[in-house]
Amino acid sequence: MSDDHRTPPRLPDLRASDADRERVAEQLRDAVAEGRLDMTEFDERLDATYKARTYGELEPLTRDLPSHEPVTASSAKADLIKHGAAPSSDPVAINWPERMAEGAEPTSTLGFAFWSGFGRKGSWVVGRQFTAFAMWGGGEIDLREARFTDRDVEIRCFTIMGGLQVVVPPDMTVVVRGFGVMGGFDDRATGEGTPGSPRVVVKGFALMGGVGVDRKIRRAEKLRQREERRRARLERRANPDD
Known part of the structure; x- marks a missing residue:
């Protein structure tokens, strides 16, 4: 019998999406709001988040946080299905049932x-x-x-x-x-x-x-707005003619 099994690609080597990076950024914002990270640590990890290209680069950024959920292709897809959009599609509104x-x-x-x-x-x-x-x-x-x-x-x-x-x-x-x-x-x-x-x-x-x-x-919303301003500045530098 021929061996028809194929070795699946290693998950850490898979390319991460914008939704995956935003999912990690949201966990970091929660950690700052809870006092688990100071602003220096937050800035360092956030920069690494937006520079990350693979799941393997994203996973260590929240590994030491209680809310840590490994970033995988399946978990990101489940989030999108659950919310019907990227996890932070409505980052401003409070989910009141979760706060009860x-x-x-x-x-x-x-x-x-x-x-x-x-x-x-x-x-x-x-x-x-x-x-x-x-x-x-x-x-x-x-x-x-x-x-x-x-x-x-x-x-x-x-x-x-x-x-x-x-x-x-x-x-x-x-x-x-x-x-x-x-x-x-x-x-x-x-x-x-x-x-x-x-x-x-x-x-x-x-x-x-x-x-x-x-x-x-x-x-967390202040941090999100700060991130948006920083990303806008980076985009303007990357595309000075736009």
């Missing part, structure tokens, strides 16, 4: 600052209610990368001669109901978010202090 952590234990329910400060940021778990108090101090409550145990969330802010800052992504539903006494309670962030967004109510009071509620894009 129903039944999980909240990371923290209280922030307290007295002649000091506190911060809650990154991929922390927010419960149905979070209370913040600052006296002669300050605190930051950043919800841009947070996960939520409930779709109705109440952030209670109280400050006396201090300051509290609540940061939310642009696509979150926010209602601000606080008030200031010889102080300020900013309500400009009130507005509807995208479908499926949690509804976050910020309430409380500021006595001779201030509470600010700001909408800011996520760190």
